[in-house]
Amino acid sequence: MNIYPELLETLIEYFKKLPGIGERTAERYALALINLNKEDLKDFASAIDKIDTTFKKCEECGHLTEKKICQICEDTNRDHNLICVVEDYKSIFVFEKTKKFGGIYHVLGGLISPIDGINPDDLNISKLIQRCKALDNVEVIIALRPTIEGDTTTLYLKKVLANQNIKVTRLSYGIPMGAEIDYLDILTLERALFDRKEVE
Protein backbone atom coordinates (compact mmCIF):
# COMPACT_ATOMS: atom_id res chain seq x y z
CA MET A 1 0.00 0.00 0.00
CA ASN A 2 1.33 3.40 -0.95
CA ILE A 3 1.45 6.10 1.68
CA TYR A 4 0.41 8.73 -0.85
CA PRO A 5 -2.64 8.88 -3.12
CA GLU A 6 -1.70 8.09 -6.71
CA LEU A 7 -1.91 11.63 -8.09
CA LEU A 8 0.28 12.89 -5.28
CA GLU A 9 2.88 10.23 -6.16
CA THR A 10 2.76 11.41 -9.77
CA LEU A 11 3.35 15.03 -8.76
CA ILE A 12 6.24 14.00 -6.52
CA GLU A 13 7.84 12.10 -9.41
CA TYR A 14 7.71 15.17 -11.65
CA PHE A 15 9.14 17.49 -9.03
CA LYS A 16 12.01 15.03 -8.61
CA LYS A 17 12.91 15.56 -12.26
CA LEU A 18 13.93 19.14 -11.45
CA PRO A 19 17.53 19.85 -10.38
CA GLY A 20 18.44 19.44 -6.73
CA ILE A 21 15.00 18.18 -5.69
CA GLY A 22 15.08 14.97 -3.65
CA GLU A 23 12.27 12.89 -2.20
CA ARG A 24 11.63 15.10 0.83
CA THR A 25 11.57 18.39 -1.06
CA ALA A 26 9.44 16.91 -3.84
CA GLU A 27 6.91 15.76 -1.22
CA ARG A 28 6.88 19.21 0.32
CA TYR A 29 6.29 20.93 -3.01
CA ALA A 30 3.61 18.47 -4.11
CA LEU A 31 1.74 18.89 -0.82
CA ALA A 32 2.00 22.67 -1.08
CA LEU A 33 0.83 22.56 -4.68
CA ILE A 34 -2.42 20.87 -3.78
CA ASN A 35 -3.15 23.72 -1.39
CA LEU A 36 -3.02 26.33 -4.16
CA ASN A 37 -6.35 27.69 -5.28
CA LYS A 38 -8.24 26.39 -8.29
CA GLU A 39 -7.31 29.28 -10.59
CA ASP A 40 -3.60 29.07 -9.81
CA LEU A 41 -3.62 25.34 -10.46
CA LYS A 42 -5.38 25.79 -13.80
CA ASP A 43 -2.97 28.53 -14.87
CA PHE A 44 0.15 26.71 -13.68
CA ALA A 45 -0.91 23.55 -15.51
CA SER A 46 -1.67 25.49 -18.67
CA ALA A 47 1.69 27.32 -18.52
CA ILE A 48 3.55 24.00 -18.30
CA ASP A 49 1.41 22.59 -21.07
CA LYS A 50 2.34 25.47 -23.36
CA ILE A 51 6.11 25.22 -22.88
CA ASP A 52 6.58 22.76 -25.69
CA THR A 53 4.82 24.80 -28.34
CA THR A 54 5.76 28.29 -27.13
CA PHE A 55 9.54 28.34 -26.91
CA LYS A 56 11.71 28.44 -30.00
CA LYS A 57 15.33 29.21 -30.74
CA CYS A 58 15.94 32.72 -32.06
CA GLU A 59 16.83 32.31 -35.73
CA GLU A 60 19.60 34.85 -35.41
CA CYS A 61 21.40 34.03 -32.15
CA GLY A 62 19.86 30.80 -30.81
CA HIS A 63 18.45 32.44 -27.66
CA LEU A 64 15.22 31.19 -26.10
CA THR A 65 12.30 33.17 -27.47
CA GLU A 66 8.57 33.05 -28.08
CA LYS A 67 8.96 34.63 -31.53
CA LYS A 68 11.14 33.99 -34.60
CA ILE A 69 13.70 36.58 -33.55
CA CYS A 70 14.41 37.31 -29.88
CA GLN A 71 13.87 40.68 -28.18
CA ILE A 72 17.60 41.26 -27.93
CA CYS A 73 18.36 40.72 -31.62
CA GLU A 74 15.38 42.91 -32.50
CA ASP A 75 16.49 45.76 -30.25
CA THR A 76 18.00 48.46 -32.49
CA ASN A 77 19.29 50.36 -29.45
CA ARG A 78 21.83 47.62 -28.81
CA ASP A 79 25.28 47.49 -30.37
CA HIS A 80 25.01 44.84 -33.07
CA ASN A 81 28.76 44.94 -33.69
CA LEU A 82 29.48 43.51 -30.24
CA ILE A 83 28.63 39.82 -30.04
CA CYS A 84 28.96 37.85 -26.82
CA VAL A 85 29.34 34.11 -27.45
CA VAL A 86 27.84 31.86 -24.77
CA GLU A 87 27.46 28.12 -24.28
CA ASP A 88 23.73 28.17 -23.70
CA TYR A 89 20.91 30.67 -23.35
CA LYS A 90 20.91 30.52 -19.56
CA SER A 91 24.14 32.56 -19.62
CA ILE A 92 22.29 35.32 -21.48
CA PHE A 93 19.85 35.76 -18.60
CA VAL A 94 22.77 36.25 -16.19
CA PHE A 95 24.47 38.78 -18.48
CA GLU A 96 21.20 40.66 -18.86
CA LYS A 97 20.82 40.87 -15.10
CA THR A 98 24.11 42.78 -14.85
CA LYS A 99 22.56 45.47 -17.12
CA LYS A 100 26.13 46.23 -18.20
CA PHE A 101 26.19 44.63 -21.62
CA GLY A 102 24.76 46.58 -24.52
CA GLY A 103 25.74 44.22 -27.32
CA ILE A 104 24.02 41.12 -28.65
CA TYR A 105 24.60 37.40 -28.11
CA HIS A 106 25.31 34.16 -29.90
CA VAL A 107 24.43 30.78 -28.38
CA LEU A 108 26.76 27.92 -29.33
CA GLY A 109 24.58 25.19 -27.89
CA GLY A 110 27.50 23.36 -26.28
CA LEU A 111 31.29 23.17 -26.14
CA ILE A 112 33.78 21.27 -28.26
CA SER A 113 34.52 17.98 -26.51
CA PRO A 114 36.14 15.20 -28.57
CA ILE A 115 35.65 12.75 -25.66
CA ASP A 116 31.89 13.25 -25.79
CA GLY A 117 31.97 13.27 -29.58
CA ILE A 118 31.07 16.97 -29.83
CA ASN A 119 32.89 18.53 -32.78
CA PRO A 120 32.82 22.13 -34.05
CA ASP A 121 30.27 21.07 -36.67
CA ASP A 122 27.81 20.12 -33.93
CA LEU A 123 27.81 23.66 -32.57
CA ASN A 124 26.14 26.81 -33.87
CA ILE A 125 29.45 28.17 -35.25
CA SER A 126 28.89 28.62 -38.97
CA LYS A 127 25.95 30.90 -38.24
CA LEU A 128 28.26 32.97 -35.99
CA ILE A 129 30.80 33.38 -38.81
CA GLN A 130 28.01 34.30 -41.20
CA ARG A 131 26.69 36.94 -38.77
CA CYS A 132 30.17 38.41 -38.30
CA LYS A 133 30.83 38.54 -42.03
CA ALA A 134 27.70 40.65 -42.54
CA LEU A 135 29.11 43.33 -40.21
CA ASP A 136 32.04 45.75 -40.11
CA ASN A 137 34.29 46.29 -37.12
CA VAL A 138 32.77 43.51 -35.12
CA GLU A 139 34.12 42.39 -31.75
CA VAL A 140 33.35 38.89 -30.51
CA ILE A 141 33.56 38.43 -26.74
CA ILE A 142 33.88 34.78 -25.81
CA ALA A 143 32.22 33.99 -22.48
CA LEU A 144 32.68 30.27 -21.93
CA ARG A 145 33.42 28.20 -18.83
CA PRO A 146 37.10 28.10 -17.83
CA THR A 147 37.39 24.32 -18.33
CA ILE A 148 39.26 22.23 -20.88
CA GLU A 149 36.21 22.18 -23.13
CA GLY A 150 35.61 25.89 -22.72
CA ASP A 151 39.23 26.76 -23.44
CA THR A 152 39.35 24.44 -26.45
CA THR A 153 36.24 26.06 -27.86
CA THR A 154 37.60 29.56 -27.18
CA LEU A 155 40.84 28.77 -28.99
CA TYR A 156 38.99 27.20 -31.90
CA LEU A 157 36.74 30.25 -32.26
CA LYS A 158 39.74 32.58 -32.02
CA LYS A 159 41.42 30.73 -34.88
CA VAL A 160 38.36 30.66 -37.11
CA LEU A 161 37.33 34.25 -36.45
CA ALA A 162 40.82 35.76 -36.60
CA ASN A 163 41.01 34.42 -40.16
CA GLN A 164 38.15 36.78 -40.95
CA ASN A 165 39.94 39.75 -39.34
CA ILE A 166 37.49 39.82 -36.47
CA LYS A 167 38.56 41.11 -33.07
CA VAL A 168 38.20 38.29 -30.56
CA THR A 169 38.26 38.87 -26.79
CA ARG A 170 37.39 36.73 -23.79
CA LEU A 171 36.15 37.44 -20.28
CA SER A 172 38.92 38.03 -17.75
CA TYR A 173 39.64 35.27 -15.30
CA GLY A 174 40.51 36.15 -11.73
CA ILE A 175 39.49 36.49 -8.15
CA PRO A 176 35.72 36.54 -7.65
CA MET A 177 34.41 39.59 -5.80
CA GLY A 178 34.46 39.23 -2.03
CA ALA A 179 36.71 36.18 -2.06
CA GLU A 180 39.38 35.61 0.59
CA ILE A 181 42.77 35.33 -1.09
CA ASP A 182 43.86 32.82 1.59
CA TYR A 183 41.19 30.35 0.60
CA LEU A 184 41.34 30.80 -3.15
CA ASP A 185 41.97 27.71 -5.22
CA ILE A 186 45.37 27.60 -6.86
CA LEU A 187 44.12 27.53 -10.45
CA THR A 188 42.11 30.70 -9.95
CA LEU A 189 45.07 32.43 -8.33
CA GLU A 190 47.30 31.35 -11.21
CA ARG A 191 44.81 32.77 -13.71
CA ALA A 192 44.43 36.00 -11.73
CA LEU A 193 48.20 36.41 -11.77
CA PHE A 194 48.37 35.73 -15.47
CA ASP A 195 45.49 38.11 -16.28
CA ARG A 196 46.83 40.85 -13.99
CA LYS A 197 46.14 44.44 -14.97
CA GLU A 198 48.08 47.63 -14.48
CA VAL A 199 46.61 49.78 -11.68
CA GLU A 200 45.39 53.03 -13.17
Add this chain to the structure above:
Amino acid sequence: MNIYPELLETLIEYFKKLPGIGERTAERYALALINLNKEDLKDFASAIDKIDTTFKKCEECGHLTEKKICQICEDTNRDHNLICVVEDYKSIFVFEKTKKFGGIYHVLGGLISPIDGINPDDLNISKLIQRCKALDNVEVIIALRPTIEGDTTTLYLKKVLANQNIKVTRLSYGIPMGAEIDYLDILTLERALFDRKEVE
Protein backbone atom coordinates in the same frame (compact mmCIF):
# COMPACT_ATOMS: atom_id res chain seq x y z
CA MET B 1 12.12 45.06 -21.28
CA ASN B 2 11.89 41.83 -19.34
CA ILE B 3 14.91 39.58 -19.20
CA TYR B 4 12.74 36.46 -19.50
CA PRO B 5 10.18 35.52 -22.14
CA GLU B 6 6.65 35.96 -20.81
CA LEU B 7 5.83 32.26 -20.32
CA LEU B 8 9.06 31.79 -18.39
CA GLU B 9 8.08 34.68 -16.09
CA THR B 10 4.72 32.99 -15.53
CA LEU B 11 6.36 29.70 -14.60
CA ILE B 12 8.73 31.48 -12.23
CA GLU B 13 5.79 33.18 -10.51
CA TYR B 14 4.07 29.85 -9.88
CA PHE B 15 7.18 28.17 -8.53
CA LYS B 16 7.54 31.10 -6.13
CA LYS B 17 4.16 30.22 -4.64
CA LEU B 18 5.66 26.99 -3.28
CA PRO B 19 7.24 27.03 0.20
CA GLY B 20 10.86 28.10 0.51
CA ILE B 21 11.27 28.93 -3.18
CA GLY B 22 12.75 32.35 -3.84
CA GLU B 23 13.51 34.15 -7.09
CA ARG B 24 16.76 32.29 -7.84
CA THR B 25 15.42 28.81 -7.17
CA ALA B 26 12.21 29.52 -9.07
CA GLU B 27 14.29 30.60 -12.08
CA ARG B 28 16.35 27.45 -11.83
CA TYR B 29 13.28 25.19 -11.70
CA ALA B 30 11.50 27.03 -14.52
CA LEU B 31 14.56 26.77 -16.75
CA ALA B 32 14.93 23.09 -15.93
CA LEU B 33 11.26 22.51 -16.58
CA ILE B 34 11.49 23.77 -20.14
CA ASN B 35 14.18 21.20 -20.79
CA LEU B 36 11.92 18.28 -19.91
CA ASN B 37 10.62 16.26 -22.82
CA LYS B 38 7.24 16.79 -24.44
CA GLU B 39 5.54 13.81 -22.78
CA ASP B 40 6.73 14.71 -19.28
CA LEU B 41 5.50 18.27 -19.73
CA LYS B 42 2.09 17.08 -20.92
CA ASP B 43 1.77 14.65 -18.02
CA PHE B 44 3.02 17.07 -15.39
CA ALA B 45 0.59 19.73 -16.60
CA SER B 46 -2.28 17.29 -16.64
CA ALA B 47 -1.45 16.06 -13.11
CA ILE B 48 -1.53 19.61 -11.78
CA ASP B 49 -4.72 20.28 -13.68
CA LYS B 50 -6.40 17.27 -12.06
CA ILE B 51 -5.52 18.20 -8.45
CA ASP B 52 -8.61 20.29 -7.94
CA THR B 53 -11.08 17.62 -9.00
CA THR B 54 -9.23 14.53 -7.76
CA PHE B 55 -8.55 15.12 -4.09
CA LYS B 56 -11.32 14.94 -1.50
CA LYS B 57 -11.48 14.67 2.27
CA CYS B 58 -12.14 11.16 3.56
CA GLU B 59 -15.70 11.19 4.89
CA GLU B 60 -14.62 9.19 7.92
CA CYS B 61 -11.36 10.75 9.08
CA GLY B 62 -10.76 13.85 6.95
CA HIS B 63 -7.57 12.47 5.34
CA LEU B 64 -6.62 13.37 1.77
CA THR B 65 -8.01 10.77 -0.61
CA GLU B 66 -9.07 10.20 -4.19
CA LYS B 67 -12.13 8.23 -3.10
CA LYS B 68 -14.99 8.77 -0.62
CA ILE B 69 -13.24 6.81 2.13
CA CYS B 70 -9.44 6.75 2.40
CA GLN B 71 -7.28 3.62 2.09
CA ILE B 72 -6.50 3.67 5.81
CA CYS B 73 -10.12 3.80 7.00
CA GLU B 74 -10.97 1.06 4.50
CA ASP B 75 -8.19 -1.23 5.69
CA THR B 76 -9.75 -3.94 7.86
CA ASN B 77 -6.32 -5.14 8.97
CA ARG B 78 -5.83 -1.97 10.98
CA ASP B 79 -6.96 -1.51 14.55
CA HIS B 80 -10.07 0.66 14.30
CA ASN B 81 -10.22 1.08 18.08
CA LEU B 82 -6.99 3.07 18.09
CA ILE B 83 -7.49 6.57 16.69
CA CYS B 84 -4.61 9.00 16.28
CA VAL B 85 -5.79 12.62 16.22
CA VAL B 86 -3.69 14.96 14.04
CA GLU B 87 -3.87 18.62 13.08
CA ASP B 88 -3.76 18.04 9.34
CA TYR B 89 -3.35 15.20 6.89
CA LYS B 90 0.35 15.88 6.33
CA SER B 91 1.01 14.40 9.78
CA ILE B 92 -0.58 11.14 8.62
CA PHE B 93 2.01 10.71 5.90
CA VAL B 94 4.80 11.05 8.47
CA PHE B 95 3.18 8.53 10.82
CA GLU B 96 2.71 6.12 7.94
CA LYS B 97 6.38 6.38 7.07
CA THR B 98 7.34 5.09 10.52
CA LYS B 99 5.36 1.90 9.69
CA LYS B 100 4.85 1.57 13.47
CA PHE B 101 1.26 2.66 13.80
CA GLY B 102 -1.45 0.12 13.10
CA GLY B 103 -4.45 2.21 14.10
CA ILE B 104 -6.45 4.76 12.16
CA TYR B 105 -6.47 8.56 12.12
CA HIS B 106 -8.66 11.57 12.62
CA VAL B 107 -7.82 14.95 11.06
CA LEU B 108 -8.93 17.98 13.09
CA GLY B 109 -8.24 20.49 10.34
CA GLY B 110 -6.61 22.98 12.73
CA LEU B 111 -6.04 23.79 16.39
CA ILE B 112 -8.14 25.76 18.87
CA SER B 113 -6.86 29.34 18.87
CA PRO B 114 -9.12 32.03 20.34
CA ILE B 115 -6.74 34.76 19.12
CA ASP B 116 -7.23 33.63 15.52
CA GLY B 117 -10.94 33.08 16.15
CA ILE B 118 -10.69 29.31 15.83
CA ASN B 119 -13.11 27.65 18.25
CA PRO B 120 -13.78 23.95 18.86
CA ASP B 121 -16.83 24.20 16.60
CA ASP B 122 -14.60 25.12 13.66
CA LEU B 123 -12.70 21.84 13.96
CA ASN B 124 -13.64 18.32 12.95
CA ILE B 125 -14.37 17.33 16.58
CA SER B 126 -18.03 16.27 16.64
CA LYS B 127 -17.28 13.66 13.98
CA LEU B 128 -14.48 12.34 16.22
CA ILE B 129 -16.87 11.95 19.16
CA GLN B 130 -19.39 10.28 16.88
CA ARG B 131 -16.74 7.83 15.65
CA CYS B 132 -15.64 7.02 19.19
CA LYS B 133 -19.18 6.45 20.38
CA ALA B 134 -19.69 3.84 17.70
CA LEU B 135 -16.82 1.78 19.11
CA ASP B 136 -15.99 -0.09 22.31
CA ASN B 137 -12.71 0.17 24.19
CA VAL B 138 -11.37 2.90 22.01
CA GLU B 139 -8.09 4.71 22.69
CA VAL B 140 -7.53 8.17 21.26
CA ILE B 141 -3.89 9.20 20.86
CA ILE B 142 -3.54 12.94 20.53
CA ALA B 143 -0.61 13.91 18.30
CA LEU B 144 -0.60 17.69 18.15
CA ARG B 145 2.18 20.27 18.13
CA PRO B 146 3.58 21.10 21.57
CA THR B 147 2.53 24.77 21.40
CA ILE B 148 -0.08 26.76 23.31
CA GLU B 149 -2.67 26.01 20.62
CA GLY B 150 -1.73 22.32 20.51
CA ASP B 151 -1.86 21.97 24.28
CA THR B 152 -5.18 23.83 24.50
CA THR B 153 -6.67 21.54 21.89
CA THR B 154 -5.27 18.44 23.61
CA LEU B 155 -6.79 19.47 26.96
CA TYR B 156 -10.11 20.30 25.32
CA LEU B 157 -10.25 16.91 23.60
CA LYS B 158 -9.27 15.15 26.83
CA LYS B 159 -12.17 16.83 28.62
CA VAL B 160 -14.72 16.10 25.92
CA LEU B 161 -13.63 12.51 25.35
CA ALA B 162 -13.11 11.57 29.00
CA ASN B 163 -16.79 12.41 29.50
CA GLN B 164 -17.52 9.54 27.15
CA ASN B 165 -15.25 7.16 29.11
CA ILE B 166 -12.73 7.08 26.31
CA LYS B 167 -9.06 6.48 27.06
CA VAL B 168 -7.09 9.54 25.93
CA THR B 169 -3.30 9.52 25.53
CA ARG B 170 -0.83 11.87 23.96
CA LEU B 171 2.59 11.47 22.33
CA SER B 172 5.48 11.72 24.76
CA TYR B 173 7.53 14.89 24.72
CA GLY B 174 11.27 14.67 25.18
CA ILE B 175 14.71 14.66 23.71
CA PRO B 176 14.74 14.07 19.95
CA MET B 177 16.89 11.14 18.84
CA GLY B 178 20.53 12.04 18.26
CA ALA B 179 20.28 15.40 20.05
CA GLU B 180 23.10 16.75 22.16
CA ILE B 181 21.84 17.35 25.69
CA ASP B 182 24.19 20.35 26.01
CA TYR B 183 22.49 22.18 23.16
CA LEU B 184 18.91 21.24 23.94
CA ASP B 185 16.44 24.08 24.42
CA ILE B 186 15.25 24.52 27.98
CA LEU B 187 11.56 23.87 27.29
CA THR B 188 12.32 20.50 25.71
CA LEU B 189 14.55 19.52 28.60
CA GLU B 190 11.84 20.55 31.06
CA ARG B 191 9.31 18.39 29.21
CA ALA B 192 11.74 15.47 29.00
CA LEU B 193 12.23 15.67 32.75
CA PHE B 194 8.49 15.84 33.37
CA ASP B 195 7.74 12.92 31.01
CA ARG B 196 10.61 10.80 32.38
CA LYS B 197 10.14 7.04 32.35
CA GLU B 198 11.40 4.31 34.63
CA VAL B 199 14.29 2.37 33.10
CA GLU B 200 13.22 -1.22 32.61
